[in-house]
Amino acid sequence: MNTVARAGLTPEVLTRAGAELADEVGFEQVTVTELARRFDVKVASLYSHVKSSHDLKVRIALLALAELADRAADAIAGRSGRDALAAFAEAYRGYAREHPGRYEAARLRLDPETAAASAAPRHSQLTRAVLRGYHLSEPGQTHAVRLLGGVFHGYIELESAGGFAHTPVDPQESWDWIVDSLDALLRARADG
Amino acid sequence: MNTVARAGLTPEVLTRAGAELADEVGFEQVTVTELARRFDVKVASLYSHVKSSHDLKVRIALLALAELADRAADAIAGRSGRDALAAFAEAYRGYAREHPGRYEAARLRLDPETAAASAAPRHSQLTRAVLRGYHLSEPGQTHAVRLLGGVFHGYIELESAGGFAHTPVDPQESWDWIVDSLDALLRARADG
DNA sequence: CTAATTTGCCTAAGTCGTTTAGGCAAACGG
DNA sequence: CCGTTTGCCTAAACGACTTAGGCAAATTAG
Numbered sequence: 059m060n061t062v063a064r065a066g067l068t069p070e071v072l073t074r075a076g077a078e079l080a081d082e083v084g085f086e087q088v089t090v091t092e093l094a095r096r097f098d099v100k101v102a103s104l105y106s107h108v109k110s111s112h113d114l115k116v117r118i119a120l121l122a123l124a125e126l127a128d129r130a131a132d133a134i135a136g137r138s139g140r141d142a143l144a145a146f147a148e149a150y151r152g153y154a155r156e157h158p159g160r161y162e163a164a165r166l167r168l169d170p171e172t173a174a175a176s177a178a179p180r181h182s183q184l185t186r187a188v189l190r191g192y193h194l195s196e197p198g199q200t201h202a203v204r205l206l207g208g209v210f211h212g213y214i215e216l217e218s219a220g221g222f223a224h225t226p227v228d229p230q231e232s233w234d235w236i237v238d239s240l241d242a243l244l245r246a247r248a249d250g
Numbered sequence: 251m252n253t254v255a256r257a258g259l260t261p262e263v264l265t266r267a268g269a270e271l272a273d274e275v276g277f278e279q280v281t282v283t284e285l286a287r288r289f290d291v292k293v294a295s296l297y298s299h300v301k302s303s304h305d306l307k308v309r310i311a312l313l314a315l316a317e318l319a320d321r322a323a324d325a326i327a328g329r330s331g332r333d334a335l336a337a338f339a340e341a342y343r344g345y346a347r348e349h350p351g352r353y354e355a356a357r358l359r360l361d362p363e364t365a366a367a368s369a370a371p372r373h374s375q376l377t378r379a380v381l382r383g384y385h386l387s388e389p390g391q392t393h394a395v396r397l398l399g400g401v402f403h404g405y406i407e408l409e410s411a412g413g414f415a416h417t418p419v420d421p422q423e424s425w426d427w428i429v430d431s432l433d434a435l436l437r438a439r440a441d442g
Numbered sequence: 443c444t445a446a447t448t449t450g451c452c453t454a455a456g457t458c459g460t461t462t463a464g465g466c467a468a469a470c471g472g
Numbered sequence: 473c474c475g476t477t478t479g480c481c482t483a484a485a486c487g488a489c490t491t492a493g494g495c496a497a498a499t500t501a502g
Contacts, residue, residue, distance in 0.1 A: 064498085100451070100453080201428065204405065213396065213400030222396060223362065225374075231389065247431065293461090295479070298479065
């Protein structure tokens with residue numbers, strides 16, 4: 059009797075809407091309830107499409123990881139050495155700035171199987187591609203992958219948490235200084 | 251008519267118990283309900299001592315930040331240069347290993363006033379103390395504070411999220427390699 | 443083109459964590 | 473010893489999550 063017209067929900071549509079919601083209100087605030095409100099649909103209806111609230115969040119995380127990997131891949135295409143490193147770094151930081159909620163989502167802890175099936179391994183591979191220009195041999199390359207992953211993630215999180223607000227030094231300047239320093243560090247570690 | 255004997259709740263007692271709970275089940279799972287269960291007390295009773303669930307979490311975060319700062323201060327006392335850097339790094343990583351829930355708590359986003367009144371500024375000061383041995387001039391020192399904060403936080407988070415599980419290189423080795431590299435980086439940046 | 447089936451969203455109902463209001467008895471200070 | 477404060481209680485409401493079962497629209501088959 060009501061106007062019925064189905065809402066056209068699918069896991070993909072919900073994931074995408076959830077990602078947008080995350081960017082608007084933060085990943086923590088993404089909730090099946092809020093999503094239902096936005097589609098003007100009852101909450102229970104979403105459960106035909108996603109298994110649970112956690113399932114939804116995992117899907118958003120997978121989307122974010124994939125987008126981030128794509129962006130990083132684009133960034134380093136046709137570059138090497140310092141150029142590749144700077145572009146790679148900028149891909150992460152830019153994504154985090156433009157899509158803060160998605161970036162948070164990408165940091166969701168996934169169980170090992172899910173993680174293995176996600177774009178996470180691509181991130182490692184892309185990092186190794188950047189490092190090709192520095193001629194590190196194992197295990198140095200693995201150490202360097204971990205260093206870069208740590209620095210980028212850590213810096214971006216500190217920055218977005220407002221950790222730099224109290225000091226009058228432009229975060230962009232620090233970022234450039236850090237990228238420069240890492241480039242020098244990696245060149246100094248070259249051994250093969 | 252029941253055995254009455256008061257439970258002896260105070261904000262401090264609850265905060266401490268919350269911190270222990272965090273280390274057992276993870277900071278996200280810390281809940282006033284669970285805390286009430288552990289004290290064998292009704293949930294509403296906790297609200298005389300903490301304003302809200304969020305208030306409780308903030309208190310745990312402040313405790314963790316303070317403990318972490320104390321530990322870092324101990325670590326660098328009487329050391330300088332590479333020794334200080336290594337001890338400082340180890341203070342963070344060791345705390346995160348021994349108190350994973352508290353470490354997560356320390357990463358809670360605090361509003362600016364709360365953050366300013368917390369031990370967070372001490373962390374910056376301690377980092378600057380470590381950097382004294384490297385003779386960096388401003389703004390290099392600020393850049394370096396941000397670099398170290400980022401690397402340590404980022405690496406620890408990646409490691410505890412299991413991000414290194416798929417590669418057969420000992421995380422301790424990577425950590426040592428990274429600390430070595432950072433030491434070299436900072437010495438190369440000396441300009442004062 | 444209609445009948446059977448599948449699909450999509452609904453109502454109903456229960457769980458759990460949070461939070462506020464108001465009460466009663468134990469502890470404490472004069 | 474009495475009044476006040478303090479500490480924990482009962483009661484009740486809210487919001488998010490989740491499952492079960494139903495009805496009607498969409499799709500597929502005869």
